[in-house]
Amino acid sequence: MDRSSSSQPKAAPPASGLTHDLIAFTPALRTYFARKTRNMNIVDDLVQDVMVRVLARRTQDEIENPQAYLFRTAANVLRDKARRDMVRKVEQQKSLTEFDHPVEECSPDRVIFAREEIARLIAVLQELPERTRDIFLMKRFDGLSHAEISARVGLSVSGIEKQIAKAVSHLARRMAK
Template identity: 50%
Template sequence: MLKAEVRESTGGEPDIHIARLLPTVRRYLARRVAATEVDDLVQDVAIRLHSRRTTDAIANPTAYLFQVAHSVLTDHVRRNQVRHRSAHLTLEEDHHPVEVCSPERVLQGKEDLARLVAAIGELPERTQQAFVLHRFEEMSYAAIARHLGISVSAVEKHIMKAIRILAAVIA
């Protein structure tokens, strides 16, 4: 299929030559990237060849094909450096089983949430305001201090107090 697509791209002898070289390009790429990425890169090479806008004859189809493959490989490496794909880990469900939410667990969660909401409502007014602005409105300590007209140190103390009280409610 890939060979036919390349052959149809401009229709001519160089395209047939390029189609014959695709296995060589595959080996070239396989020596430089993970085996799981080779097919995608070969497809990218074929797409670039197919989307070639000029109808001029290619003087050296072999050199042109490997230049395109090298460009695709360079783009791939640059993308991976930005994404840090090698640092990503796959989630294996055997090691991290999904916890089934039983009706009892759902009820327990709702009760815990109700206790927390009630406890937040019982916090001293300034402590409650600082906590809500930080945790729910995602405001920085400095922004909360400006909003409430208090020091950043006071905001820190209010939030620590709220966390201490709420942690006791959960425990």
């Protein structure tokens, strides 16, 4: 026995006529899945699942009726998909489309309005006492906790809370006008 031939990997067995038969049924499978699911977005994925299952089957016995076997596998793929969808509660999930969540345009009018609102907010902030304004900005823009602000400005946590409340009240009152 020649050692060089035994170290060679064995070639895969030649493809049977099943692969050719499967390809011939692809349009019929697409129609079947389109009719059953009414969702053209998943038809190709389901067809692929059928093909993978059939080609990965463990037995190499000849299939007597490839069409029946293929459509029985397709029915099983649909049943498995329905089970997965039920577990994932797919029917309760809502798709995020632009119709449901329209994107607001950044029109020139909106830009001008936003700039005016920012200028107004800055003016209202300038009306606050400097210490109150600084504490408010440390909280809202720097994201510091009351304790951190307290340590920086030398005021109790309760004093910090009162200053922030004073700033929020002033802003709410003046911006509502």
